Amino acid sequence: MEQRVLVVEDEEDIAFPLVRTLEREGYDVAWVDSGEKALADVAGTPTDVMILDLGLPDMDGLEV
Structure with a gap:
């Protein structure tokens, strides 16, 4: 069974290589x-x- 990872990042340039x-x-x-x-x-x-990511546009990552 694959483990599921959720990437929470608002900058595509950072998120895309990590996801890939x-x-x-x-x-x-x-x-x-x-x-x-x-x-x-x-x-x-x-x-x-x-x-x-701790610096999200809608709320602080620590709030999440």
């Missing part, structure tokens, strides 16, 4: 660009690991 690398390593990766989307995602889908 994790997928190549065999992880099931989801990417969202805001704190609200991250909260909605984990409420609906079991997530093993979250990689979280």
Whole structure:
């Protein structure tokens, strides 16, 4: 069973290479660009690991 990783990053230049690398390593990766989307995602889908940007546009990563 693949482990699910949620990447929460608002800058595509940072998120895209990270997502691509994790997928190549065999992880099931989801990417969202805001704190609200991250909260909605984990409420609906079991997530093993979250990689979280602390400087999100809608809320501080620590709030998430």
